[in-house]
Amino acid sequence: MNEFVERRLTLRWQQAKRAYDVVIVGGGGHGLATAYYLAARHGITNVAVVEAGYIGAGNSGRNTTIIRANYGIPEAVRFYQHSLELYQTLEDELDCWMMYTTKGIIWLAHTETAMRAERARSLLNLACGAETVMLTPQEVKALCPQLDLSGGGRYPVLGASYHPAAATARHDRVVWAYAQGAMRLGVHVLQHTRVTGLLRDGARVTGVETSAGPISAGQVLSAVGGNVSTLAAYADVRLPIRTHPLQAFVTNDYEQAFQPILSDTELLCYVSQTERGQMLIGAEFDAQPSYSLKSSFSFLQSSAAKAMHLLPFLRNLRVLRQWTGICDISADFSPILGETGVEGFLVTTGWGTWGFKAIPAGGELMAELIASGRTPPLLEPFRLDRFASDQTMADPGSTGTH
Ligand SMILES: Cc1cc2nc3c(=O)[nH]c(=O)nc-3n(C[C@H](O)[C@H](O)[C@H](O)COP(=O)(O)OP(=O)(O)OC[C@H]3O[C@@H](n4cnc5c(N)ncnc54)[C@H](O)[C@@H]3O)c2cc1C
Numbered sequence: 006m007n008e009f010v011e012r013r014l015t016l017r018w019q020q021a022k023r024a025y026d027v028v029i030v031g032g033g034g035h036g037l038a039t040a041y042y043l044a045a046r047h048g049i050t051n052v053a054v055v056e057a058g059y060i061g062a063g064n065s066g067r068n069t070t071i072i073r074a075n076y077g078i079p080e081a082v083r084f085y086q087h088s089l090e091l092y093q094t095l096e097d098e099l100d101c102w103m104m105y106t107t108k109g110i111i112w113l114a115h116t117e118t119a120m121r122a123e124r125a126r127s128l129l130n131l132a133c134g135a136e137t138v139m140l141t142p143q144e145v146k147a148l149c150p151q152l153d154l155s156g157g158g159r160y161p162v163l164g165a166s167y168h169p170a171a172a173t174a175r176h177d178r179v180v181w182a183y184a185q186g187a188m189r190l191g192v193h194v195l196q197h198t199r200v201t202g203l204l205r206d207g208a209r210v211t212g213v214e215t216s217a218g219p220i221s222a223g224q225v226l227s228a229v230g231g232n233v234s235t236l237a238a239y240a241d242v243r244l245p246i247r248t249h250p251l252q253a254f255v256t257n258d259y260e261q262a263f264q265p266i267l268s269d270t271e272l273l274c275y276v277s278q279t280e281r282g283q284m285l286i287g288a289e290f291d292a293q294p295s296y297s298l299k300s301s302f303s304f305l306q307s308s309a310a311k312a313m314h315l316l317p318f319l320r321n322l323r324v325l326r327q328w329t330g331i332c333d334i335s336a337d338f339s340p341i342l343g344e345t346g347v348e349g350f351l352v353t354t355g356w357g358t359w360g361f362k363a364i365p366a367g368g369e370l371m372a373e374l375i376a377s378g379r380t381p382p383l384l385e386p387f388r389l390d391r392f393a394s395d396q397t398m399a400d401p402g403s404t405g406t407h
Contacts, residue, residue: 038368
């Protein structure tokens, strides 16, 4: 961890107790946010977050930091709009600077079919409370002067949808801020403690087996990102989840002149600029399910080629760093939240390639469910039992999904 963490944050590490009201497995954004809201909104502070590595070691510290609400189905738009609004006041709530910056996201269309999809997206977004408007190619160029409207002669820009509230925030600061907020209120965060099994009393889950011994719990929440299938199997729960790697890379610094986030559903890639000036490029998740954190040259080659069609200036930059996270992709590309059918065992999963933006709402609503035993209306569509009742939530309109 860096100087910011050591000097500016007050992380109060504690010795593990033998029992807690709630044990949350996974110290990523979702686990820590749920712990924070349990303590802050519901006064439930006898909570432990058990993390195998260090907090933010998973995808919450590896993502491309995009926050937006311009999804393709009403349930998702409302959920992500709520999350975006929580993000807008989060720095004040947690008293921590997270570099939250509103940038706007441009979603390019190269064909009439794509234009229809973007028009449908913008109408649906507006109807559900998220501002998204259509842009002409000239309006796109005004917002993003570096864009080649001919798409390198292969991908001409016919128009775009534009979601002005889209933002980025420094991902590890979000994790650390939630950890600090939760720990100030008495939550224990136990790093370097791996959960290796679940304690059972009959069918009920009563705690966790860890590398440091057993810990009993009134309720156990799995927030382990791409490792969820293993954890759920300890409770005999089979989830409609596959784990796929997702890669990204940054270039060396470019003059601080690239304002918006540029996304492209047809090319399946997106580009933004970090605060340091690096160009940050992400794409679709790897087709082959895997737990491998290895980055590949084929990803680098294909996503660099796609991005250069749109932004020719990228040719003059060098690749500085490439990395991978493993994503919990659900069968319908929507999250799975709440009860599992096994008493005492809940999940927050299926966050796939899009869960960073969901951290505040996911944490707040999971905390409400754990505290009250009732599923909040915004979570209701994302329950696990939707798959059994044929109520799947396929969202066709976002990069990172088909
Ligand atoms: C390259 C990349 C780009 C992305 N870009 C975006 C983006 O721009 N916008 C967006 O919204 N989302 C994005 N995402 C997705 C987003 O990062 C994730 O959906 C989100 O961070 C998931 O958070 P989480 O808390 O559920 O999981 P994680 O952050 O993965 O945390 C899970 C934690 O559980 C721990 N753990 C696992 N097993 C155990 C165990 N047995 N015992 C104890 N601890 C365990 C892990 O060490 C880890 O720290 C991206 C992801 C990647 C990889």
